Amino acid sequence: MLTIGVDVGGTSARAAVVDEHGQILRTHRVPTPKTGSELNSAIADTVRVLTDTYPVDGVGLAVAGFVSEDLRMVRFAPHLPWRHVAVADELSHRLGLPVVLEHDANAAAVAEQRFGAAVGARVAALVAIGTGIGGALVINGEVFRGAFGVAPELGHLRLVPDGRECPCGKRGCWERYCSGTALAATAAELGATNLPTGVEVARAADAGDELALRAVDDLARWLGEGLALVADVYDPEVVVISGGVSDSAHLFLDRARERYAAAVTGSGHRPLARVRVAHHGDPAAMIGAAAIAREHVLTGPKVR
Ligand SMILES: [Zn+2]
Numbered sequence: 245m246l247t248i249g250v251d252v253g254g255t256s257a258r259a260a261v262v263d264e265h266g267q268i269l270r271t272h273r274v275p276t277p278k279t280g281s282e283l284n285s286a287i288a289d290t291v292r293v294l295t296d297t298y299p300v301d302g303v304g305l306a307v308a309g310f311v312s313e314d315l316r317m318v319r320f321a322p323h324l325p326w327r328h329v330a331v332a333d334e335l336s337h338r339l340g341l342p343v344v345l346e347h348d349a350n351a352a353a354v355a356e357q358r359f360g361a362a363v364g365a366r367v368a369a370l371v372a373i374g375t376g377i378g379g380a381l382v383i384n385g386e387v388f389r390g391a392f393g394v395a396p397e398l399g400h401l402r403l404v405p406d407g408r409e410c411p412c413g414k415r416g417c418w419e420r421y422c423s424g425t426a427l428a429a430t431a432a433e434l435g436a437t438n439l440p441t442g443v444e445v446a447r448a449a450d451a452g453d454e455l456a457l458r459a460v461d462d463l464a465r466w467l468g469e470g471l472a473l474v475a476d477v478y479d480p481e482v483v484v485i486s487g488g489v490s491d492s493a494h495l496f497l498d499r500a501r502e503r504y505a506a507a508v509t510g511s512g513h514r515p516l517a518r519v520r521v522a523h524h525g526d527p528a529a530m531i532g533a534a535a536i537a538r539e540h541v542l543t544g545p546k547v548r
Contacts, residue, residue, distance in 0.1 A: 245538055245541070246261055248262070248291055248295070248304070249529070250291070250304070250306065253323070256273050257276055259290045261298045262535070265359065268530070272294055274287075274290050278325060283324065284338070288338045291335075300341065302341055302538060302540060302541040303343045304345075304351070304532075304533030304535070304540070305345045306348040306352070306530065307321055308321055308322075309324060310393065311347050311393070315540075316332040342537065346532070346533055348529045349372055351531075351532030351533040351536060352370055352380065352532050354382060354536055356524060357382040359531065360528070361522050362520070367383050368482045369398075369478060371398060371467075372487035374487040377418055377419040398418065398474060399419035399423075400419070401470060402417060403416055403421060408429065422466040423489065427445040427446065430445075430459040431445045436456060446492040450492070463489075464503065465503050468501065468502065468506075471517070471519065472509075476509050479517075486525070497521070
């Protein structure tokens with residue numbers, strides 16, 4: 245059975261035909277339009293380009309925003325024009341196919357748990373480190389979303405009381421110390437004013453720049469501290485590190501693992517989660533959304 249996964253982002257919507265092993269057969273991309281109805285049309289057109297060649301049985305949409313518990317409606321997506329829109333029903337009607345929605349980090353976590361770095365893990369956590377931190381949990385194969393559908397906000401766990409200000413309104417959130425943005429902020433605090441972005445800090449660290457390496461060490465420390473909190477609550481078998489910053493994992497992952505091992509409750513007397521870099525990178529949300537669509541078609545809609 246083939247299904248389509250669509251990663252609906254603020255700049256483009258990317259769709260892929262995916263098989264039951266998580267392999268992508270073909271992709272198609274369109275720019276994200278400004279209005280909700282144009283966006284629905286653009287996604288429908290993109291899907292049709294692919295279904296012209298491949299027979300598919302369902303469509304999954306990965307959305308950067310809040311999705312209703314029944315996976316039918318987008319409540320709010322900061323970078324998309326949908327506000328309380330029944331996207332799944334609207335697209336299903338247009339395409340004549342089952343359509344299901346999922347939060348993009350959750351979709352990426354499903355891709356890694358089904359076909360990637362966390363295959364078979366009963367409790368898997370995804371920590372996507374980019375400009376901020378996106379988090380997801382897959383427990384016994386199911387996405388964990390909490391009672392009201394907004395869990396887990398890992399990036400906004402407070403690690404540093406009265407720490408750096410966060411756009412969420414709090415201070416000291418994990419992502420203020422462990423993200424591309426945080427790398428640049430730390431480098432600036434250390435005096436490296438010539439490295440305004442996380443990418444530049446990582447590049448300088450690769451070249452051996454001392455201040456950049458210190459900024460990366462600081463990120464490693466906070467990644468480990470945050471992982472210890474996540475482990476204390478969820479006791480995962482595998483933690484998958486993804487997002488743009490994971491491209492530089494060779495610079496910080498060993499140190500983060502050490503810090504995590506030292507900071508977790510019962511350190512030295514309990515099994516530790518394996519902390520691994522994601523296998524699927526950027527296409528993960530498409531692959532996961534397609535897998536969710538396949539499972540939805542096979543088992544029918546789940547009441548959550
Ligand atoms: Zn925050």
